[in-house]
Amino acid sequence: MLTIYGAMRSRATRPIWLLYETNTPFQHVPVIQSYRLPDAAAPDAPFNTASPDFLKVNPQGLVPAMLDGDLLLTESLAITYYLARKFGGDLAPRDLAEEGQAVQWALLGATSVETPGLDIAQVHGKGQAGTPEGQAIIAERTRALARPFARIEAHLQGRDWLMGDRFTVADIVLSECVRYAMAQPGIYDAWPALAAWLARCHARPAWVRMWAERNAEPV
Ligand SMILES: N[C@@H](CCC(=O)N[C@@H](CS)C(=O)NCC(=O)O)C(=O)O
CATH class of the missing domain: 3.40.30.10 (Glutaredoxin)
Known part of the structure; x- marks a missing residue:
């Protein structure tokens, strides 16, 4: 199985x-x-x-x-x-162009979004967001996220989903990287289309189910 x-x-x-x-x-x-x-x-x-x-x-x-x-x-x-x-x-790419887009969004997530997002999540997870060291890390990682977030924001103008006018695997893998930073209040405020897309991803019943199980697991 x-x-x-x-x-x-x-x-x-x-x-x-x-x-x-x-x-x-x-x-x-x-x-x-x-x-x-x-x-x-x-x-x-x-x-x-x-x-x-x-x-x-x-x-x-x-x-x-x-x-x-x-x-x-x-x-x-x-x-x-x-x-x-x-x-x-x-949910899968339908043709070569979508294949390229899907790989692009996954790599953008893995190379530009995941690490700064995880660093922000860790600062919050350790209760260090209020310390000078924690604030310095958050400020630096927020700056690092600005360029990939700008790319996503521009792409989502007039679109609900990343590719093909439908929810796809690209939305799953990139939104899972983007959400790492969500413990930081206001982190998505400069990126309203990105924030609305993330909320759409998080309204999916399958995500809600996964998230409930994830939160039920002890830290
Ligand atoms: N690039 C890998 C990263 C995998 C990874 O770092 N996994 C973490 C948990 S999310 C892990 O297993 N860490 C265990 C360890 O470092 O010992 C992927 O996307 O699967």
Whole structure:
């Protein structure tokens, strides 16, 4: 059976959201990041990214990972695109132009949005947003987000979704990167079309389901 490895508080949310959109059955193995555990090697530690049995699946020790029959995929964006192609119907690119756009939005998310967004999320997660150090990180990362956000904002003028006048896998993978910064009040204020698009993504029942499960998982 199709298996997704990865706790809900990880990039596993990307393929899982896609699978919820498509009502695709799968086995979920909620492998937790080893750094979230006090002692990942303890005999009673939960299945984690440093567990020998998980390293047999992904020697890189990262989640998500996917097994579909004999096919192992790592990298959340590759997994999500594969699943869109296999199960997604119109969620997948329809032609070569959409293929190019889909890859473009995924790479923009991975290379320009994800890291600054995660840094902002971490500052908030550690309760450091009010400290001078935290504020400096947030200010710098907010500046880094301005250029990719400007690109998304311009593209979304007069559009509800990133490509093809329909919700697609591109919206899933990019919005999952864009949301990392959402703990920062006002972060999207300069980008109203981006903010409205993110709200549309977050109104999807499959995202709401994924998010509830993600929030139910202990930090
Ligand atoms: N580029 C990879 C990044 C994977 C990654 O960093 N996963 C994190 C959780 S979101 C992880 O497994 N960390 C465990 C560790 O660093 O030990 C992807 O998109 O799948």
